[in-house]
Each structure stands twice: as C-alpha cells, then as structure tokens.
Amino acid sequence: MTDTMKAVVLERFGSYDAFALREVPVPAVGPRQVRVRVHATAINPLDYQIRRGDYVDYVPLPAIIGHDVSGVVEEKGPDVSGFEIGDEVYYTPKIFGGPGSYAEQHVADVDLIARKPRNISHLEAASLTLVGGTIWEALVTRAQLAVHETILIHGGAGGVGTVAIQLAKAMGARVITTARSSNHEFVRSLGADEVIDHTADDYVSSVADLTQGHGVDVVFDTIGGDTLTKSPLALADAGRVVSIVDIAQPQNLIEAWGKNAAYHFVFTRQNRGKLDALTNLVGRGLIKPVIGAVLPLARIGEAHELLEAGSSRGLRGKVAIDVVGQTVELPTQPILG
Secondary structure, three states: OOOEEEEEEEOOOOOHHHEEEEEEEOOOOOOOEEEEEEEEEEEOHHHHHHHHOOOOOOOOOOEOOOOOEEEEEEEEOOOOOOOOOOOEEEEOOOOOOOOOOOEOEEEEEHHHOEEOOOOOOHHHHHOOHHHHHHHHHHHHHHOOOOOOOEEEEOOOOEOOHHHHHHHHHHOOOEEEEEOOHHHHHHHHHHOOOEEEOOOOOOHHHHHHHHOOOOOEEEEEEOOOOOHHHHHHHHEEEEEEEEEOOOOOOOOOOHHHHHOOOEEEEOOOOOOHHHHHHHHHHHHOOOOOOOEEEEEEHHHHHHHHHHHHHHHHHOOOEEEEEEOOOOOOEOOOOOOOO
16 A cells, blocks of 8 residues: 555635645554545535635635545544455545545545445445435435325435435335425435426425425425525424524514424534445345446546536536545536426
C-alpha cells in the first residue's frame, strides 16, 4: 500500500469548480477501525449543501466530503472482529466527523460498516447507504408505517423517492407519489399505486379524490417548500408528517392541530442495524437501487451540477461515482413535462 491516495478536496465553499483532485495522505487505522478501498460513492443533497456553504461551522476547509462508501476491506485494526481482509462492505461515513468518501480509500469505525448485498454492484450499493438509512429512519422508526396504511411520498422519481416507494411497498402500504407525467410509468414500475402530476395538479385535492376524502396516514416530505404547511390538508386524523428537508422559512402549522398530526424531522444517524435490514430486503429483491447517472471521481463537480439540476435534466434516482474506473453514464430520457 502507498502512503498517499487520490481524493477530491473541497478547497472553498462555492460553485461546482470548488473541488480539486489531489494526492493526500492515507489515514491511519485505529484499533477498532477498517481501511476500505473505495470502489464507488454517490452524491446527495447534503453534499451540495456543504459545498455551497450551508454548514460552514461544521466543515473546516480544506475537506474531503461525501457520505456513501461501497468497497473492499484492505486493512483492519487489532480489535476488529467480524470482518476480514477482502470483505465487501458498504456504509455511510460519520457525518461531520472526519474525512468523507470522495477518495480512493476511507477509514471508518467498524460499528458503522455492513456487508454489501451480494446481488448488487458497488455502484448500486453506494447509492443506497445514506438514502437507505434515512428512509428507514423516516418510515420505520419515526412514522411507524403500518400494513394497509396509505403514504404520500413527494418526489417519487428522485434519489430518495425511488427507494422510499419500494420500502413502503415492502412494508405493505398503499403508495401515492408525486412525479412529472414523463415519470409516471417509471414510478409505477417501482410499486407506486397512484401517481399525482405535481406540475399540473394540486396534490391536496388529488389525495382527497384518491382516498375518498379520508386523507393519507403518512406524508414523506423530500422536497421542502410549503410542504409542511400543506401536508395537514392531505392527512387523515392522527396522521404523521416526516421531513428530511432543511426548513429555510417559518411554516404555519395551524392546520396540523385540527388533525392531531405528528411531525418528525430526520437528520439520519447511521448504524449497521439499518443497513443490515436493507441488505435483507435487497437480497430478497424487494428493493433495487436506481442509478440515473454515473461519473468518475475526477468529475465530482459535474456530478453535483447534475444532481442539483435534477428532474430538469431527466435524472431518475441517484448520481453514483465510479472511484476505481472511468464509467460515464448520463440521463437520456426526454423531458416531457
């Protein structure tokens, strides 16, 4: 092993050109840590929020960011048991707790890592770690979504929505989601029972029609805006709203009182248990990661730009990064509304 590795370093807060590919030292491995050869990582909204300066107090520069790893264990500390050299693993690095995943190698506490599902690629596995853990926290731990309940998932064709639809269906729920018309067939293929065209229809009235006025038991907010204010209008009595989006402006929640609604705000905390549960579902074919684009490590800035442009570029699912190769796959489907 060499003492250095290639990594994409965030040198300043700003636009897509704020990154630089550098040779940096490989971190040392502690007693209960492993060093992983990173095969793939992925891009999340949290990544571009950090890049543009939303978390300046938490990320000292220069920094290696990134929150998804899929790779192979190459070294382990003396107190590590349960994992061996050569094991394929996937995990989310400690958020705001050290170097991230935009690098050829990564060192992580053994308690964070899980065995990669055997039936998916490293690119697919890397696209699932932060998203999957967040969705598990949102739907299972917080919302406690139950069999035969109805959930409204905003942004069904996005990186979070594509997995949320599949998890909700695996839990036995009826799934209503929002998506532009060109993505309706796609989200139905993931398991959505009903789809609302958010570009043409008001989702509150559409939910009322689809539920005969009863409303949904859970709203999963992945888009922000006025969703927290409008969600109670689509909720059944004692419904739950779970949001994973930063709240930039004050929200009027007066309507929530009349519904006895519960609100949950999720900033995920990773652990092996969530990933092991997801691995089981992936292995059974109940969840299949959706990758909408792949770029190599040196093109991280372009990957950020693609994710921020989102559906306007025809992106479905996640943007993954091939760390060991030079794969380039970009969205090809037309934007039809």
